[in-house]
Amino acid sequence: MKINKLISLVVAGLLIATSIALAAYADPGNNNSNNKNKNKSTFGNSKFNDIDDDDVKWAKDPILRMTEKGFIKGYGNGFFQPKKPVTQLEAIIMALRVAGEEPKAISYADLISLGKKNFKFKNLISLWAEGYVDLALEEGIIDEDDLRNLNSSAKRYEVAKYMVRAIGLENEAEDNMDADLDFENDENVPDGYEGYVYVAIDRGIMTVYPNGMFLPNKPVTRAEMAIILYRIDENGDYDTDYxxxxxxxxxxxxxxxxxxxxxxxxxxxxxxxxxxxxxxxxxxxxxxxxxxxxxxxxxxxxxxxxxxxxxDRALDEKDIFTGRVLAIDEDELTLLVSGNQRTFDVDADVDILFDDQDGTVDDIIKGDWVKIYVDSDDDVIKVELTRDLEDFDTYDGEVEYVDSDEITIQDGSTERNFDFASGVQVFFDDYDTGDVNDIEDGDDVVLIVNEDEDVVTITVDRALEEVDTYNGRVLAIDEDEIRLLIGGNERTFDVDASVDVVFDDQDGTVDDIIKGDWVKIYVDSDDDVIKVELTRDLEDFDTYDGEVTYVDSDEITIMDGSTERNFDFDSNVQVFFDDDEMGDVDDIDDGDDVELIVDEDDGVVTVIVDKEL
Structure with missing residues (x-):
């Protein structure tokens, strides 16, 4: 089929980037007696200062209509910049908007930010655009090759592809890859784009210029994009047979x-x-x-x-807020929004939309990430969640054991053990949020557990302690004090023998910490250490004293009394001299008095040399 109806489109004045004033834009619906008032311009005074010039006023009504619908945005300072080319990324986002996919793109962005959805192009795409790009890839609007030049100007043949794919006409484009493109410079359309250009013109989404050329490599301006969006929005179903x-x-x-x-x-x-x-x-x-x-x-x-x-009515005005649920009942919803608590009135029959189906207020749990729609009376009229609807169980009890992976509580006479979900939320009194490291044995907690028996939310019945954390190398430790090298400075903290000591594989005691260990300590407001974390497994060490008889970069031999002992150095061996100065094995000499700390594989992990460096 040839695209002879182009002639009628051109005659009707549906041309991009021409200075002819087009009466069709004043009343695009004037050929439909059932809709003759639907599309008349309702915009008296322009909200933009730069769309009344003679060379762009042909696009004024589409610009105002499309910005009002949110398909294309202004610059917030009274300017639209109609002659500025759109980037490929902007064109992709506009294609999603006009196809009604923006809410889904926003939900994808929420999922990506929460770590619930993988997005492998984080190093290429700005954070704010991740949801749009992920959805465009998933929907087949763009290919991975399109990600290379997202910030470059979008050419007409590229916009044709994005728009045709976004409105579901991919198959039609594929069927017309060999169709006759009835304009003069058709050979300039890149291979693989002929069908998209054909469909864009055939459906009246894009047109040729008055000189009979399509100019496929010409960048699309913002004014031109407004008209393209306008045509798609007006046609709506993209198929006159529907x-x-x-x-x-x-x-x-x-x-x-x-x-x-x-x-x-x-x-x-x-x-x-x-x-x-x-x-x-x-x-x-x-x-x-x-x-x-x-x-x-x-x-x-x-x-x-x-x-x-x-x-056939205006959309009710409403505000939108996104945040973490702190509390909810049949009357009120409290959210943490950008670090601030906000409480909204909510009715039991409010619309609750999960990813897979509708739900009720009772299906929302503390810790959920939600988007709420609030009317002019500050009442919540809709709540959207970025997860599927599922049933949860609730358990109360006292913590018997907790680490970074699991928790055990005593629920009455029953001991219960659960793993933590990957995004577990931890709340303390006054809605303070913490993490699992802030939970202690003996705490009274409420656990919300999903269908996989994983804990998704923990509410701890106490205030969150103000805690400072420090990372450093252990210089000395006993049952009363721990001395660390932190950023080149020595600091000493009080420590109790019963303090929580957490190794990579299991819990330990103060006695299991050795000089040279790299630790993270948690210190309360009284400067007392309340927890120590180590980046190694718990193991037993032996200690040997003696005089060095031989040393090189790989091993050391000492005379321990009448016994000669030889050990290899661990790959991360630490060497200390008097006043806790740190050196390396090259600073050790024959005849030095040393203390060696040796691991279970007979590798030396720490050497303490009895001399100044």
Whole structure:
């Protein structure tokens, strides 16, 4: 099929980057008697200072409409910069927005930031864009090769690919890779992009210039992008063969994916597609924004599923907050939002949306990461979560044992042991958040446990102690004090024989720490050590004293009384001299009096030399 309808599109004035003022943009719906008032411009005074010039005013109405819907953004200072080229990354994000995929991209960003979703291109992509890029890759809008030049200007053939793929016309593009491109410079379209350019023109998303050329390598400006988005948004279903129905919403069930309309006095139920594009008079919305009694127009695809719903009213104004749940009941929701606590009114029948299905207020647990929608009365009208709906069990008890991987509590007469989930949340009194290292034996706790028997949330019934941490090399330790070399300075701390000492593999005691160990200590407000962590396994050491008879970089021989002993050096051997000065094995001489600390493999881990360095 040739694309002769290009002529009519050009005549109608749907041209990009031309200075001709196009009457079609004043009333794009003037050929449809059923919608003749739908698209008339409602924008009297421009909110941008740079779109009234003669060379860009042809794009003014699309710019205002698309910025109002949030598909393309201004610069926040009264300027739109219509002549500035869009980058490839910006074009990809706009493609996701106009296809109704931005909420999913935002949820992906939340999952990535929480470590619940892997994103292997973190070193290439800015943090704020990770969710968009991850979704675009997953949906096949872009390929991994497209990640190389995301900050470069997006060319027309690239925008054609992004938009065609985003609106679900990939198969049509593949079928038309050999189609006749009816413009003069068709040979300039790169291999593999012919089908996308064909479909973009055939569907009226993009057009040729008045000189009959498409100019595939020309960067797309922000004004041109606004028009491309405008055309996609106006067409909506991207296929004139799709059926449309107009009626009043009787009910909508997001969990069962159904919507029932009253059409000409009769109720009719339609299945909802997995992704439904929802628009209101002024901007994009979601299924949860639709209410019984709304007048809507729905678009149904070839599978008899609703893919688009246009709602004939303005979208209710609401604020959006994202944060960690600190407390929730049937009346109030308290969140930690950007380090501050905020409490909102919430009703028991508020919309609760999990990743896989709808839920209730009772399904939200302390520690959940949520996005809430709040109306002008400060009431929560919707809560979105970045996890699937699941059942949780709650256990109360006293901590008998805890380390970085697991916890054991005494629940009445029953001892219970659980592993920690990877993102476990720990709360103390006054909603202070800590981590599992702050939990101590004897603490009273409430555990929330998921279906895999892993602890996802711990509430500790006490205040979180103010604790300082220090990392350093042990210079000396006994049952009363520990002396560390920290950043080149010596510091001494009080330590009790019963302090928690945690090795990589198990707990130990103060006696298991040796000179030269690298440790992390936790110190309370009284400057007392409350915990010591070591980066090695617990093992037994032997100590030998004697005079050096031979030493090189690999081994040492000493005369211990009448016994000659020979040992290899451990790869990380530490060597100390008087006044705890540190050297290396090359500083040890024959005849030196030394003390050797030797591990279970007979390797010397520490040498203490009885002389000054």
């Amino acid at each position: 059926e449309k129905f107009t009626g009043e919403v009787v009910s909508i069930d997001r969990q069962d994916r159904e919507i029932t309309l009253e059409i000409s006095g009769n109720d009719r139920t339609f299945d909802l597609a997995n992704t439904v594009y929802v628009t209101f008079d002024d901007k994009k919305g979601s299924l949860s924004d639709i209410e019984a009694g709304d007048d809507v127009k729905i678009t149904v695809n070839d599978d008899d599923k609703v893919i688009r719903i246009d709602v």
